[in-house]
Structures are given as C-alpha cells and as structure tokens.
Amino acid sequence: MVWLSRALLRTYGRFMDDLRIYVKGGAGGMGHARLGGEGGKGGDVWLVAHEKVTLKRMKDRYPSKRFVAGIGANSSTVALKGAKGKDCEVNVPPGISVVTDDGKLLGELNKAGDKLLVAYGGMGGCLATNFLPSKGQVHMIHLDLKLIADVGLVGFPNAGKSSLLTRISHATPQIADYAFTTIKPELGTVMYADHKQITVADLPGLIEGAHANKGRGHKFLKHVERTKQLLFVVDVSGFQLSSTTPFRTAFETVVLLAKELELYKEELRTKSALLAVNKMDLPDAQEKFNYLMEQLHNPQDYMHSLPKEMIPEVAVRFKEIIPISARTGEGTEELMMCLRRVLDEEAEKKIEEYQKKQLRALHLSNV
Structure with a gap:
C-alpha cells in the first residue's frame, strides 16, 4: 500500500475569479518649443504576477481599483530632455487572462514573475507634435482568474x-x-x-x-x-x-x-x-x-x-x-x-x- 500524506492548500477567504480595474498610462511632459526640448514620456502600467496575491486581496487593498502611472517631466532649460514618468506596477495573482471591456485579450500571466504592459504612457511633446504632449492609454480591464x-x-x-x-x-x-x-x-x-x-x-x-x-x-x-x-x-x-x-x-x-x-x-x-x-x-x-x-x-x-x-x-x-x-x-x-x-x-x-x-x-x- 502506498503511503500518502495529506495537506490542505492555503486559502484566502471568499473566492474571487474576476476583478475589473481602471488603468491609465501617464501623460507625456511638455516640450520646449524655443529650445527644441522634448518632454518626458508618460509612465506605463504593468501587471506583474506575484504568488502571494489574490484578487480578493487586491480589491480589499485598492478599493478604488484605479491604477495610474506618473506624468512625464516637462522639458526645461535645466533638462531639455524631460524625465520619463514613473511606471505603475500592479501585483496580480498568477494564472489570469487580461481582457478589455470590449473583449480584446491583452495577454496572460501564467506564472510568478510574468509581466504584461496594459497601458502605455503618452509621448512627450516634441517637434513632431508641435511640442505638445499626448495622453496615456486608458482601459477598463478584467483580470480573469483561471485556476492552474x-x-x-x-x-x-x-x-x-x-x-x-x-x-x-x-x-x-x-x-x-x-x-x-x-x-x-x-x-x-x-x-x-x-x-x-x-x-x-x-x-x-x-x-x-x-x-x-x-x-x-x-x-x-x-x-x-x-x-x-x-x-x-x-x-x-x-x-x-x-x-x-x-x-x-x-x-x-x-x-x-x-x-x-x-x-x-x-x-x-x-x-x-x-x-x-x-x-x-x-x-x-x-x-x-x-x-x-x-x-x-x-x-x-x-x-x-x-x-x-x-x-x-x-x-x-x-x-x-x-x-x-x-x-x-x-x-x-x-x-x-x-x-x-x-x-x-x-x-x-x-x-x-x-x-x-x-x-x-x-x-x-x-x-
């Protein structure tokens, strides 16, 4: 007879298998028309799979369910090339599909450490844009958990x-x-x-x-x-x-x-x-x-x-x-x-x- 020991896998309260969140890339920084300076690119929003995260914990920790990246720095006489805005990294559980409200699949995160870009930051103002920056991407996305x-x-x-x-x-x-x-x-x-x-x-x-x-x-x-x-x-x-x-x-x-x-x-x-x-x-x-x-x-x-x-x-x-x-x-x-x-x-x-x-x-x- 084969010996078996039993163990219960850790659970985290009420189970959730879908969470809808708002993600927004940062706006770009203003360019400097007189000096030809470029504004910094807006920060991006990334999802990062982490073993100890659950959708329920995400909802409890971030009740607003809004994740916004930083704005790119304006060009200036001190720094003609504006600094990039700070990226926003959102820890999510492994084993999720990421889908927009209109049904577009953005990607999947299958194991701890996987990363997925879900909202680009806007371009900084430059000559091609008449030194005006662009806004970052905005999405309402569903984190759809599929057990592994x-x-x-x-x-x-x-x-x-x-x-x-x-x-x-x-x-x-x-x-x-x-x-x-x-x-x-x-x-x-x-x-x-x-x-x-x-x-x-x-x-x-x-x-x-x-x-x-x-x-x-x-x-x-x-x-x-x-x-x-x-x-x-x-x-x-x-x-x-x-x-x-x-x-x-x-x-x-x-x-x-x-x-x-x-x-x-x-x-x-x-x-x-x-x-x-x-x-x-x-x-x-x-x-x-x-x-x-x-x-x-x-x-x-x-x-x-x-x-x-x-x-x-x-x-x-x-x-x-x-x-x-x-x-x-x-x-x-x-x-x-x-x-x-x-x-x-x-x-x-x-x-x-x-x-x-x-x-x-x-x-x-x-x-």
Missing part, C-alpha cells in the same frame, strides 16, 4: 467530487446531498512518499447547457482550461438534477460531460482524461459498473439511442477507468497512483518533444 492545477475534477452536481477531494487531501469543502453544494473552486494537494505533490481542484458542478453559460457554466469551464489532467467523476447509478429534468445514466453522464467540454472549446476534446466511477459501495453498483464498461468499450452500439445534440464529435478516450467509493475510500489510492503515473508520463512526453525540437533546430542551423 494538475488535476481538475469534472462532474455534474452530487457526483461526489467534494467527497473525493476530502478523501484524498483532507480538504474541507462543503458537502451535502443536494446539487450545487460547491459554489467556489476548492484546492487540495496530495503528497506522495517521495515528496512529489499534485494539486487537485474541485470545480463548481456544471449542468447541461454549461457551454451556453447556463448555471455556472463559463465560470466552471474556464477553470478546466488551466488543468493538466481532467478527472471525470460520475455516479455509477446515474444522475438527475431535479424532478423536472431528465434522468441520465452513468454512460449518458459521461457523454454529456464530454459534449459540454467540446462545445465550450474544441481543444478540450484532446485533453488527457481519467474516469472515476463513484459510489461503488451502493447496492448493485458492480453490476451497473460492468454495464457501463461495456458501453464505454462499445459506444457505437449505444450512441444511436441518444439525441444527436448530446453526442460529442470525438469520443473521450480515458487513460484509466477506476471504480471508487469516496465515502469508504475504496479504490482512491489506486486512483491517486494512476493520476501520478499519467502526470509523469505527460511531463516526460513534453520533455521528449522539447528535446526533439531542439535537435531539429540544431540540425537546421548546421545545414
């Missing part, structure tokens, strides 16, 4: 994702027997005997139509993009959101989850995935699991009975399918070892691809 985790738990409400996270990491998400218990992402870490750690994100449950932003659709799906590995979690007995919605078998649940990911972003079709079939401690679970395995191995024999709009264009190919019970712990250690193995294989694959790319570049440079 090794593993993202994907499943409909009440599939047992929160219970699974509790079991493998001693995290303490809210758990109850009704849909939408999880309303914010929960993070946990698992440490292996060799001190290797993986981060696991329990993401808010999605529903049919999530790709069209039903329920918490887009808030859920944007976090899925930033996980290395997907772990589908389904109830072996099936799922029904409410008395007014259709009952879905475990097989239909898998198909629907795949379709929602595909409709949101086609690239998610090829993301590495595993399947955990939960609640194996319930009566008749083994019989239902065996039937699900038959359906997954021969999907073409069962897809014809489903509505066309439910069927994904590309069938999900799971690297592993593991029966578990998050309540009793059955199968969870095997699941964690599968996650570890798949993540290691993906890392090795990327290293090999990088080495091949370097060798090709070296070969071409020697031709």
Whole structure:
C-alpha cells in the first residue's frame, strides 16, 4: 500500500475569479518649443504576477481599483530632455487572462514573475507634435482568474467530487446531498512518499447547457482550461438534477460531460482524461459498473439511442477507468497512483518533444 500524506492548500477567504480595474498610462511632459526640448514620456502600467496575491486581496487593498502611472517631466532649460514618468506596477495573482471591456485579450500571466504592459504612457511633446504632449492609454480591464492545477475534477452536481477531494487531501469543502453544494473552486494537494505533490481542484458542478453559460457554466469551464489532467467523476447509478429534468445514466453522464467540454472549446476534446466511477459501495453498483464498461468499450452500439445534440464529435478516450467509493475510500489510492503515473508520463512526453525540437533546430542551423 502506498503511503500518502495529506495537506490542505492555503486559502484566502471568499473566492474571487474576476476583478475589473481602471488603468491609465501617464501623460507625456511638455516640450520646449524655443529650445527644441522634448518632454518626458508618460509612465506605463504593468501587471506583474506575484504568488502571494489574490484578487480578493487586491480589491480589499485598492478599493478604488484605479491604477495610474506618473506624468512625464516637462522639458526645461535645466533638462531639455524631460524625465520619463514613473511606471505603475500592479501585483496580480498568477494564472489570469487580461481582457478589455470590449473583449480584446491583452495577454496572460501564467506564472510568478510574468509581466504584461496594459497601458502605455503618452509621448512627450516634441517637434513632431508641435511640442505638445499626448495622453496615456486608458482601459477598463478584467483580470480573469483561471485556476492552474494538475488535476481538475469534472462532474455534474452530487457526483461526489467534494467527497473525493476530502478523501484524498483532507480538504474541507462543503458537502451535502443536494446539487450545487460547491459554489467556489476548492484546492487540495496530495503528497506522495517521495515528496512529489499534485494539486487537485474541485470545480463548481456544471449542468447541461454549461457551454451556453447556463448555471455556472463559463465560470466552471474556464477553470478546466488551466488543468493538466481532467478527472471525470460520475455516479455509477446515474444522475438527475431535479424532478423536472431528465434522468441520465452513468454512460449518458459521461457523454454529456464530454459534449459540454467540446462545445465550450474544441481543444478540450484532446485533453488527457481519467474516469472515476463513484459510489461503488451502493447496492448493485458492480453490476451497473460492468454495464457501463461495456458501453464505454462499445459506444457505437449505444450512441444511436441518444439525441444527436448530446453526442460529442470525438469520443473521450480515458487513460484509466477506476471504480471508487469516496465515502469508504475504496479504490482512491489506486486512483491517486494512476493520476501520478499519467502526470509523469505527460511531463516526460513534453520533455521528449522539447528535446526533439531542439535537435531539429540544431540540425537546421548546421545545414
């Protein structure tokens, strides 16, 4: 049996995944027409990714949410070339996309230390501008946080994702027997005997139509993009959101989850995935699991009975399918070892691809 120690990833109060802020580059300095002097350029506004920053802390610390760079110095008889205005550096959390109010993507900051210029300072006054300065850029921008985790738990409400996270990491998400218990992402870490750690994100449950932003659709799906590995979690007995919605078998649940990911972003079709079939401690679970395995191995024999709009264009190919019970712990250690193995294989694959790319570049440079 593999020894695992558990640790809860640090959290910072109420979770925020979007913050709208005002950024303004500094105005340029006045030129000196008589002496031909140039005013200093206005300061720029930069975003800098910092590990200890959260969007909530930013909001609390800067309630006005305004970030303005310094004004460029005027040209003078003492200094014909005016000094540049002071840049404004704004610390933000890693893992954010930066989007303007009109939807233009300015860039992303994926890791600590990344920098992004979001508002240029204005030009200083010079001969070309009749010695008049220009104003700095102004933007209202959204800091859109997308979690970066090794593993993202994907499943409909009440599939047992929160219970699974509790079991493998001693995290303490809210758990109850009704849909939408999880309303914010929960993070946990698992440490292996060799001190290797993986981060696991329990993401808010999605529903049919999530790709069209039903329920918490887009808030859920944007976090899925930033996980290395997907772990589908389904109830072996099936799922029904409410008395007014259709009952879905475990097989239909898998198909629907795949379709929602595909409709949101086609690239998610090829993301590495595993399947955990939960609640194996319930009566008749083994019989239902065996039937699900038959359906997954021969999907073409069962897809014809489903509505066309439910069927994904590309069938999900799971690297592993593991029966578990998050309540009793059955199968969870095997699941964690599968996650570890798949993540290691993906890392090795990327290293090999990088080495091949370097060798090709070296070969071409020697031709």
